[in-house]
Amino acid sequence: MNDRDFTNDLLAMEKYMSDSYSIYLNEVSNQTLYEDFMRIFTETKNEQRHLYNLMFERGWYSLDAADQQNLQQSYQQFQGYSTQFPYGTNGNIQ
Known part of the structure; x- marks a missing residue:
C-alpha cells in the first residue's frame, strides 16, 4: 500500500x-x-x-472546475425548491 x-x-x-x-x-x-x-x-x-x-x-x-451554465442551472433549480421550504432563504417563515 x-x-x-x-x-x-x-x-x-x-x-x-x-x-x-x-x-x-x-x-x-x-x-x-x-x-x-x-x-x-x-x-x-x-x-x-x-x-x-x-x-x-x-x-x-x-x-474539476464547474462551467458557468451548470452553476446557473443548479442555482435556478435551488431557487425553485426554496419556495417549498417553510422558511424562506432569509430564514423567516413564509
Missing part, C-alpha cells in the same frame, strides 16, 4: 466515522454524552479536512 492509498483509506474512514457520529448526535438525549461526542465529532471533521487538504496539495485529490 503506497502513501496515496493509505491516506485515501484514512480519509474514507474519517468520513464514515463523522457520518456515524452525526447520526449519534441526532439521537443522544444525555447532555454530557452529547457534549463529549460533539467534541469527538469536531475533531474527526477537522482531521478529515486535514487529510483532504494533504491529498489536494499532493495532487492526489483533484477537482
Whole structure:
C-alpha cells in the first residue's frame, strides 16, 4: 500500500466515522454524552479536512472546475425548491 492509498483509506474512514457520529448526535438525549461526542465529532471533521487538504496539495485529490451554465442551472433549480421550504432563504417563515 503506497502513501496515496493509505491516506485515501484514512480519509474514507474519517468520513464514515463523522457520518456515524452525526447520526449519534441526532439521537443522544444525555447532555454530557452529547457534549463529549460533539467534541469527538469536531475533531474527526477537522482531521478529515486535514487529510483532504494533504491529498489536494499532493495532487492526489483533484477537482474539476464547474462551467458557468451548470452553476446557473443548479442555482435556478435551488431557487425553485426554496419556495417549498417553510422558511424562506432569509430564514423567516413564509
